[in-house]
Amino acid sequence: MADLKLHGFWYSSFTVREKWTLKLKGIPYENIEEDRFNKSLQLLEYNLGYKRAPMLVHAGKPICEYMLIIEYIDKTWPQNPPLAIDPYEKALIRFWVKYSDDLSTAVGALFRSNNVEERENDKDNICKHLKVVEDQCLK
Ligand SMILES: N[C@@H](CCC(=O)N[C@@H](CS)C(=O)NCC(=O)O)C(=O)O
CATH class of the missing domain: 3.40.30.10 (Glutaredoxin)
Structure with a gap:
């Protein structure tokens, strides 16, 4: 091991x-x-x-x-690579990783926020971005 x-x-x-x-x-x-x-x-x-x-x-x-x-x-340990080798594919993966990291940060901020109005706005924004991920990455 x-x-x-x-x-x-x-x-x-x-x-x-x-x-x-x-x-x-x-x-x-x-x-x-x-x-x-x-x-x-x-x-x-x-x-x-x-x-x-x-x-x-x-x-x-x-x-x-x-x-x-x-x-x-x-x-x-190069077996079963989860990341692409082609530079363009690699750039695409990095883009979506960054996109979902930003989304995680926004979800964290939403949970910590006490401002009801801001929360509603933030929730709508997060849902829009989640829809983009769903449409682009889960097809
Ligand atoms: N940018 C870090 C984020 C890691 C992170 O936020 N870890 C959280 C748990 S999800 C943590 O350790 N929180 C405890 C703390 O901040 O004290 C990474 O890419 O690994």
Whole structure:
């Protein structure tokens, strides 16, 4: 088994994307479930910038930020690549990844907002963008 540890939260869509990538490639790893309010020493020491999960630790070396982790996994274990090789296809994938990341941020802000009027506006906007994703990516 590779010396591979994935620190994450079961409810995090970022962590789930790492789990799907590792599963697709058939790579065994140790899952380390983090507690948002009591993060492990390893997460606090290794993820100096944001102290956020997911974080992958391969042979003692930490990698942070979910897309960087996916790219690292893909380069290190090339079987069943989830990312395109063709540069144009790759650019398209990156575009939709960014688009859905922005959407996740907007959904988070919606949950935190107390302004009823703004919430309605934000909800409409999010629904419009979700429809774009549905039409363009799920056909
Ligand atoms: N930009 C980061 C986002 C990761 C992120 O937002 N993680 C959240 C969980 S979904 C987190 O660790 N939150 C705990 C905190 O901010 O203290 C990535 O690409 O991995």
